[in-house]
Amino acid sequence: MKMTFPIKALRAVKSPSDPTVTTYFAWTNMRDLPADMPTKVNPREVNMRTTTAKKLLEAVSGTDPYFDIHNRGMVLLANEVKFDASNSLITIDFDHDEDRYGVLDGGHTYEAIKERRDQIPEDIDKYVKLEIFVGADLDVAALSDARNTSVQVSDIALFNLEDRFDFIKEGIANEPYGQDIAYKDNEDKRIPIADLLRLMYAFNISRFPDDTSVPVAAYSGKANVFKDYKNEWDKHSSGNQPTADNIYRRLLPLVPSLVNLYETIELEMAEKYRDYKKMNGSGAKFGSIRGIENTNKDRTEFLQRKKDYNISSGFIMPIYGAFRALLHTKGNGDLDWEFDPIQIWQAIGVTLVQTVFDTDTNPQSVGKSKTLWQATYRIVENEKNRRLIAKLSQK
Incomplete structure (x- = not known):
């Protein structure tokens, strides 16, 4: 499963402890975030009825433009990441193994964005930070x-x-x-x-x-x-x-x-x-x-x-x-x-x-x-x- 979408900024960092692991930090407009990323790898159940979840929903649809600063964002595990610099497009390859690749952390943030991004005021752009790990021997369990x-x-x-x-x-x-x-x-x-x-x-x-x-x-x-x-x-x-x-x-x-x-x-x-x-x-x-x-x-x-x-x-x-x-x-x-x-x-x-x-x-x-x-x-x-x-x- 591959997903391509626009991003505002990207940084790639190789782990000093394991050079085979690369972490990509990307910021994307909430409106551009794909709605069908795999989430099975996340062990938490998403419950949007909690007080914290309700605050997340309000943070997405509210007028505060600094969501990417105040929120930890989402952690993704991917098989491969490619970047088209000329068009500012990222392609994330989640492969076909949903037990290994997908949204590992930030499931409530992801659900809040999907539920409320249509209510973001038209004159405001809001961004979410994506932390994407790629590595053949990445210890997913740990x-x-x-x-x-x-x-x-x-x-x-x-x-x-x-x-x-x-x-x-x-x-x-x-x-x-x-x-x-x-x-x-x-x-x-x-x-x-x-x-x-x-x-x-x-x-x-x-x-x-x-x-x-x-x-x-x-x-x-x-x-x-x-x-x-x-x-x-x-x-x-x-x-x-x-x-x-x-x-x-x-x-x-x-x-x-x-x-x-x-x-x-x-x-x-x-x-x-x-x-x-x-x-x-x-x-x-x-x-x-x-x-x-x-x-x-x-x-x-x-x-x-x-x-x-x-x-x-x-x-x-x-x-x-x-x-x-x-x-x-x-x-x-x-x-x-x-x-x-x-x-x-x-x-x-x-x-x-x-x-x-x-x-x-x-x-x-x-x-x-x-x-x-x-x-x-x-x-x-x-x-x-x-x-x-x-x-x-x-x-």
């Missing part, structure tokens, strides 16, 4: 979290004040990390609640029951994970308690095994990688791969196990999330494992690790690859089916 943290954390704190995390607090109270979860803004505890929600979100079999859809947001966007938790609460809660069909309530008894599974994969991935390389010839040493660093002092986040490597979750999540194939619903509605996930990991871990690193050695690419998430899921599912058939044959 940028999204950084740009959207303030609203996300405030929402989480609000949920905490309304006791909407109480059932989780009670459910994990006796776990080693039970008192280390931070539920409030700036709380001095080791583990943000968002990190625990990501582990649960990856096993949301109500939303991701098979390999047709995959929980990529467990890696690519904490804000989207919280949005899922909020939506589930809105649908399945009564008073200050989740109802029996709330997937996060159903997953709560499995949290200890989910934490153990994630950290076991994290701790044993290096060993599985070396076994894979022994079978398939030489290759890059595990500690030299991008997104992996040697360490002799760090520990895992939840259980505080000593670890030899810090590994990007982009490598771990597509394997971890695949094990939702092992969940099944018992007669009483509770969730349980069809087979012990650790035993399955020990049996097919080398194959799963090979699948990840044969796909790519860029953690950002593999963490967001729907195809990879589907492939790892099928590997676990095939192992489960093989064992189910063996059990039937024994009977």
